[in-house]
Amino acid sequence: MDGIMSKNNSEYLIERNDNVYEVVIGLEVHAQVTSNSKLFSSSSTKFGAEPNTQVSLVDAAFPGMLPVINEYCVKQAIKTGIGLKAKINNKSVFDRKNYFYADLPQGYQISQYKYPIVGEGNVILDMPEGQKQVGIERLHLEQDAGKSIHDVDPSNTLVDLNRSGVALMEIVSKPDLRSPDEVNAYIKKLRSIMRYLGTCDGNMQEGSLRADVNVSVRIKGSTDLGTRCEIKNVNSIKFMQMAIIYEANRQVDLLEEGEEIDQETRLFDTKKNETRSMRSKEDAHDYRYFPDPDLLPLEITDKFIDQLKSEIPELPDEKKKRFIDEFKISPYEATILVSDIETAKYFEEVVAKMGKNRDMKLAVNWITGELFAVLNNKNIEIAQSPISAKNLAKLINLIKNGTISGKIAKTIFELMLDGDIDPQIIVEEKGLKQQSDPKALEALIDKIINDNREKAIEYKQGKEKLFGFFVGQAMKASGGKANPKLINEILKKKL
Amino acid sequence: MTIDLKTVKHISKLARISLEEKKAEKLANDMNSIFEFIEKLNELKTENVEPLTSIAETTLRFREDKITSDNIREKILKNSPEKNEDFFVVPKVVE
């Protein structure tokens, strides 16, 4: 039977006629460097501006215009390299990659070919079956191209150069990825690291993160690499995964029919959900790389690198370890909390505000449960959370110290959403404080037992599950405010 | 080594310069005589020589990350042989 088999959660294998294939994936991620101005010019990088309003003479490649490098972009690339545990090269060289295209005003892209700014590193993925290390081949700085718009004017292509010259980091992975799930985890991890570092906002809708996906297949167990195809410029994780699945199956089909795979560049057609060979490449590309004579080699001292190292914040892997060690939460919980820097910040703020008597379990549950649900519903980021970390911490403390029950807390949480209201105030105004006075509760329970004599007898005779009935009645009678722990104790005594 | 007509045509494709047949032949001749003269470099052994990429013996100077370029769309588009108010316009590209 043909089909996809799966041994565990993230493995991806293709079975055809008794052959089992695995897919080998390498990614070239293009991440837009977070900076005010472009890599070699002083025009703005802001997203969404009117066409051609953020274009300098340098970006439009006017005669005699020359590139001057932005220090901040260099720092951002180095920081990212440090985040990828990679070797920072003291000397790197900018090359020209020569080709003609409407949105490439210079007729070449300034990139780094032989000598990139960052060398080998690695990224750790947290997969359901455990951790996996993915090798980083290199990271280099390059210019983005402009934008060709094909679908506005029926007979012409329009060119907007606002993006032309924006700094990109191309992060090239080793062919270490084996499944669409791993690609998902890899992209998310990269994005997470860069957001921690503030080097790329990772916004895929705005094109700040795109990837060329290299896909090849081979018989599982083989160590040789198959012929790969490069799927260009895929701009969402979902499309990357769809493209990989399509492409891997296409290649397996070809191999099974005894055909060869052409090493080529392909496009992913998101409407048809298929990859196809790029037609525009009528003659093979020959980029004629050579060192850009307008720029000198980029030399970086160890001191410069050390200074940047000292500015590196705690990164997701370290943070996760600390959360586990310090807060005694599970690795799974820690992974969720650190994946996004804003979530981690929020969590840490909640922890800080909870004070001495903090309850980690409650904090984790409330953030990943109730709060995440609200954020999801409203489709907003945690940074825009309608409830501040401070007030959530207060709510948790109210539960912890027995002022309110977990059930009441949920009611209060809903009320807090409307303007980040202090839960203490809600408790007081609505009189939602938990009843913890044993005498009052005893009276309440006496009345319930009296009203339900028959059931009390049945309980004594051994129908133990009736205990829950009495708890429910007591809670109901108290309007949900009775302290459940005390109710339990009193009921046990009285019954 | 000789540069044949096919090579000349391939190079003209890379350089995006259309070439008439007659001119291509003349160009092949010119290029051959120029390369004959260039081949002199093969007399030199250079295995252990560091290539010189820039004569300016200094390192790359940094610019501050500041936006100093305004919106100069009008100036940018002014010289374009074909444009509209907002864009450069080129023949339709089919990908």
Place this chain on the structure above:
Amino acid sequence: MTDITSLSLFELIKNIKEKKISSNEVAKSFIDRSEKSKKLNAYVTENFENCLKLSKDFDNKPNFDLKLPGIPIAVKDLFCTNEVRTTAGSNILNNFVPSYESTVTQNIWNEGGILLGKLNCDEFAMGSSNETSFFGNVQNPIAKDLVPGGSSGGSSSALAANLTPVTIGTDTGGSIRQPASFTGTVGLKPTYGSCSRYGIVAFASSLDQAGPMSKDVKDSSILLEVISSFDEKDSTSIDFKRNNYSSDLTKNIKGIKIGIPKEYRVDGMPGEIESLWKKGIEYAKDCGAEIIDISLPHTSYALPTYYIVAPAEASSNLARYDGVKYGLRSSGESLIDMYEKTRSEGFGEEVKRRIMIGTYVLSSGYYDAYYLKAQKVRQLIKQDFDQAYNKVDAILTPSTPSSAFKIGEKSNDPVSMYLNDIFTVPVNLAGLPGISIPAGTDKNNYPLGLQIIGKPFDEQTVLNIAYSMEEKINYKNNITDWWME
């Protein structure tokens, strides 16, 4: 008073400062003579009206503290000039009007200079005779149908014919010094990194350098002082301490060591060049210099190296001329068709030839054999000079292997044309300053130049030697105004 246009820049400045003549009179004189000299075809674009207006403005509000107070100056049409058409001698930029100014020309206007016009040149500065210009040949005022040299041929012609008091050119392989030599004028190529390349239409980025062209050495020193500046807009601009080249100028070169490289005695060099060089050595001795024989062993590899490096860089630098943002566009059925037609019609034969060579040497499979090899040999050439400069302060050579030739004489033989630059190219490859000064004439009475090459950033020594030798040589151009008949 003698004809204003025959005065040197130094004399003009002096007269203006002493209020003996006005800026407007000066402008009028040069414009008047330029109008009568159209046959030379030195100008591509005239800026006469505006120049007259600006000279009046200067006279109304003079500032005599400036280094070029109200001096009209025509410049090579490779410098982008704000709101004044800039063509680089090419059809592809025929209608291009920049909205910006090159740093070098801006420096001139900042010191009171006024743009007189844009001067003809070989297309994208690729040529040694000004014959590759889309705007036609330029006549050398020395004699009819003689090339003025190139690529700064309009500049050398205009200068020798007194159409501009001084001018600026660019020099990638000899484009200032060779035309100076052909026209009996002075041309200086500064150290790479001295003059900003910002706003100069690029030919070969690692070699291009702007420099002054003038009737005598002192004028070059005045102009160099104005145009040489550190510029943050050019990553290859060097921030070094620049001299006050004109006030530091001295004829005292006693004890200065001048090297004579034996490799510059090339096969087939005319006897008159050899004897000019010998005379030059004697002049240098007379000036008090010490002459030392030196060796620059890789000299004969310079030209082949240059004809890899320069076309390679040019092929990439000229990729931006694609009919999209500015300049010529030919209509095409597709984007690629448009590119190919635009570039085929927009570029002339020599430019296309060099783009083809450059594309070839960078293409897959040939990079190591050509481009990388050339960069290594360039290193060896530079090391030759480094070693020589352990022994000497400057080097004396002929500027060119021959005097000016006839228009059309070499235009069908690219290699023989390229050989013109044999003595000037090594200087660009090593990034050194070099000056050509007129030193004599050949049997036809055509001028011949001597080249003085200096250490990096030591323009002052180069100028001082030239200044000192100039006095001993006492060369005078004999220009008959034949084109005005």
